[in-house]
Amino acid sequence: MNIVRVNRTRTRILVGVAISMAALSVWLVRHVISASYVWGGHGHAFSTVYGLAFLMLMWQCVLYFFDRPRKVTHRQQAQLDKLKVTVPVPVRNEGPNAFRACLESILRQTRLPQCIAVIENDNSVDYSEIEAWFECACARLGIYMIWKKTPVPGKRNAQGLAVLPTHKWTDVYVTVDSDAIVEPNGFEELLKPFVDKDIYSVAGVVLAHNIRGNMNKNGMPRKWRDFLVRMTDLWFVVGQLVDRSAQSVMGGVLVNSGVLAAYRKQVLSDNLDGYLNETFAGRKVEFSDDSMLTIYALQLGKAVQQPTAFATTLMPDNFSQLFRMYTRWMRGAFIRTFWRFRYLRLNNYAYWGHAIGWVQMVLSTFIFGVLFMYYPIVKAQWMWELILIPILVGYGQSLRYLSFKRSDDPFWSHFLTFLASPVAQLFSFFVFRFVRWYAMCTCLKTGWGTRQTVELDLAPAER
């Protein structure tokens, strides 16, 4: 198997912080000068909005600069070792090679779970060989294995089937997707924040596994697919190491990744009825299981991210899959808006962070409409220089992408991906923005929307 090793690098993090702070300082001076013009009656009408956006950006930067992995003492580690961990693995039409790689990665953990529950839900792929191998492997390691098949579709239902027989003796559930490949120390790192009794969920950091070697349907290598996966990886990882890291410092992570996350058992067992029967406008909601669990965790206490718990997963290598995935995420995010405003505790940072995020969304939508739609179309005025702002901000935030090393990607390649960040930024600025609006308008389509058959798999040699 092509095992990807990922490590945080402290030196690069410090260099990134230094560069970011220098850039922020210069920009702060620029905004102070701009403010003096405004109050002299000569500034741009949006100067204060830009100033507010800058302050929000600076606040976020300060927060994620302080994001540190949780460490434990020997005594605390001994307490963590006593936790009984169950890993539910729902699987539906997953590529057999990717699925087996996922299970192998769980069995390779430095901190093994007590129970692994594989639930095939509405699945049409034959995993009998994998099941036989897995049963032997679990028996050898002394891990209690559950393997069930259900005709009922839905990841949540599958997770529920794993929770019901195990919740009486389980302390922590670690959720993994069936194509996740968890770093050997992934579970060990993921459990560390649970030494704090107030923490109810911990998110891992997820990277794309298939950043090279993607092929078309005829088995021919396609470099543009590799590039698309790299751009998705850049955008996704930076999102985790910027937005989620900032939220984590305040204990208010809003969304975990389903690929790798851990929850105290109460999060699932106390809310199983609501989790399995969530409806929105009378429609059953199937997706966004991870953000739902995070809301439950935030109702009980804090939700954080452990930046040293890594997993890789297969990312879309074509636009069709990418758009479907993003549309599904954004539909889920919009529905979650209602639940977060409704149910999050007012004394939790998550509530206010979420509210401020929506203020930013309203402001940026208005300004985007004026500067990039109204002015070019109605007044034939183009302000391309303003595009430099998201590009420069994107470069600053993408420095976080350089804060870790992966064994299958040399530094020059990793750095080239970083240099291409304007592509990801502009794609997000001009394309994902409209996809998000589309997702909000079609949020009543609450089905899963992907994978009726196997869509992605690892190459056999790679497994």
Add this chain to the structure above:
Amino acid sequence: MNYTGGGALAATGTATIAGIAFDQLWLIAGAFIIVGMAAVWMRIGFRRNKGVSAR
């Protein structure tokens, strides 16, 4: 369009502090009011227990 002044979007011709404040803050105030009203409506305005178990 000049980024730091001029054009229909610039705060031109406003001499008083109140005028400048209105020119500069109406959009921010509007965004806060929209989000605030939506948040209050979602908090108290529709039926409970359709998604998340009440605590």
